[in-house]
Amino acid sequence: MSTRPHIVLPWTVRRTRLPLLALRCVDCRSGLASTGDGKFRVNANGKLLDVWLLVACVSCDRTSKITVHDRVPVRYVDPILLEGYFGNSSALVARVLLDPLIARRNRFALEWDSCWELLAPSPPESPWPVQVSVIFDDPVPLRPERLIAQGLGISRGEIARRVKIDIPLNRRTHRDFSFVLL
Structure with a gap:
């Protein structure tokens, strides 16, 4: 890193x-x-x-x-x-x-389909890397991969290349987590 x-x-x-x-x-x-x-x-x-x-x-x-x-x-x-x-x-x-x-x-x-929303500021153009801290107000079970794709507007392939995360991307979670966008 x-x-x-x-x-x-x-x-x-x-x-x-x-x-x-x-x-x-x-x-x-x-x-x-x-x-x-x-x-x-x-x-x-x-x-x-x-x-x-x-x-x-x-x-x-x-x-x-x-x-x-x-x-x-x-x-x-x-x-x-x-x-x-x-x-x-x-x-x-x-x-x-x-x-x-x-x-x-x-x-x-x-x-939970269409029962939740993501409140996320837009990522800055520079400098990189950016750390994102995800906080769940309610126990909405989501795949981090889907959440990151929606929040950043990038594809799953790009997520695999640019995101460093400690939890599995394709397993649902409702617990707070963070990741680094490179």
């Missing part, structure tokens, strides 16, 4: 909207669902509480439920969370959707 100091450019990956859910509809067999308005359903049976997030099929608009809490004693649920469930808090909807444990338990994945 060069001994010259690098110019450090900050790039930020930000979620623009909630992702769709890859979840099979029982009526039309479509594979995508949306949270729509982000509504919770809370049901109390005695001192036990059930909480679901309602999602709708994007094709037929059939409503399905994502289990958030199942038969949990009311005293174990944080009162602030409970108030958020009753108030259909949009921040709580995002928190539930992005929780990997809830996704695994309910067997859905998130479809």
